[in-house]
Amino acid sequence: MSENVGITISNHFLLNQQLSPGATGSFTRLLQALVLACKIIQRDVGKAGLVDVLGRAGTINVQGEEVQKLDELANNTVKRRLSASGEVCALVSEEEADIIEIPRQYPRGNYIVHFDPLDGSSNIDANVSIGTIFSIYRRESLPDGDTTMKDVLQPGHRQVGAGYIIYGSSCVLVFSTGQGVNGFTLDPSIGEFLLSHPNIKTPKKGRIYSVNEGNYGYWDDQTRSYVDWIKHGYSEHGIHYSSRYVGSLVADFHRNLLYGGIFLYPADFKDPLKPKGKLRLMCEANPLAYLIEQAGGLATTGTERILDVQPNYIHQRVPLIIGSPDDVNIYQEFIQGQRTFQRS
Ligand code: P6P
Numbered sequence: 001m002s003e004n005v006g007i008t009i010s011n012h013f014l015l016n017q018q019l020s021p022g023a024t025g026s027f028t029r030l031l032q033a034l035v036l037a038c039k040i041i042q043r044d045v046g047k048a049g050l051v052d053v054l055g056r057a058g059t060i061n062v063q064g065e066e067v068q069k070l071d072e073l074a075n076n077t078v079k080r081r082l083s084a085s086g087e088v089c090a091l092v093s094e095e096e097a098d099i100i101e102i103p104r105q106y107p108r109g110n111y112i113v114h115f116d117p118l119d120g121s122s123n124i125d126a127n128v129s130i131g132t133i134f135s136i137y138r139r140e141s142l143p144d145g146d147t148t149m150k151d152v153l154q155p156g157h158r159q160v161g162a163g164y165i166i167y168g169s170s171c172v173l174v175f176s177t178g179q180g181v182n183g184f185t186l187d188p189s190i191g192e193f194l195l196s197h198p199n200i201k202t203p204k205k206g207r208i209y210s211v212n213e214g215n216y217g218y219w220d221d222q223t224r225s226y227v228d229w230i231k232h233g234y235s236e237h238g239i240h241y242s243s244r245y246v247g248s249l250v251a252d253f254h255r256n257l258l259y260g261g262i263f264l265y266p267a268d269f270k271d272p273l274k275p276k277g278k279l280r281l282m283c284e285a286n287p288l289a290y291l292i293e294q295a296g297g298l299a300t301t302g303t304e305r306i307l308d309v310q311p312n313y314i315h316q317r318v319p320l321i322i323g324s325p326d327d328v329n330i331y332q333e334f335i336q337g338q339r340t341f342q343r344s
Pocket of ligand 1: 278
């Protein structure tokens, strides 16, 4: 009798498709292309130290950051697999300045995918968990016409799917297509993602805060007051918050999604070129905001729901405060001046 491996991600996709009236299989094929890309990246990440893939490729990407060789591999892998799926009409990569046209030899489809091919790449050499993040939209313009900027710059609440893969102690794919959040863990012995975290819900309130406190001197007063409160003003039955910050967004988000808590990358005045903070709206904030809301959490710029932000540039940056609803609501009370804290 064959071994029972549980629910594979392919089973899950096909079940989703059967439950979607009018589904043509196009979205399923797109998701399967994404899964293949992530298996290839996992293979490359897993052997990075062995084939001299580590180390800087020497080039500087559109964000002004040094590009690592794995970054380039991951970027090219996602582009190639999604283009070859025949299901996309436009791609936008965190690694590339402009919208990526689909090569003429490939058929074009009706989906747009924004992606960060290897987020947290500055941690590659230290073997810290890194990840791929993706965000999927359906084009609004007519299928036989050219893709428009309106197709590419849709607000986050128009996403039809989003997710991330974390390359860590195990390789976990977490995604949603609007019916809740599910996590799948790669079983390398059979090369399949198996359902390991069904219907993820984030705790209503957590005890973890995640922020780079090195930027404390560059935040606005309200954010400083909130973090001061967390560190010196909060105590519930003797319980305090713990600080956890990896500096790899996918790792920090994944931990807080499962355990509860709040992640903050607020606006800071450190870099005049990045007045809204460091993280990108389309390939980081929106997909994670989609997931956290599907899991019962919240995501805000501090003054606006992330999924309502109307994008005006493909590499637009936004402040990101995301996590357990009670924690995010308290932060918003500080930002709106309804709460303050002064260290005694
Ligand atoms: P900082 C990694 O470079 C990244 O884009 C995210 O993965 C991470 O959350 C953030 O930057 C860390 O930035 O300024 O705290 O080092």
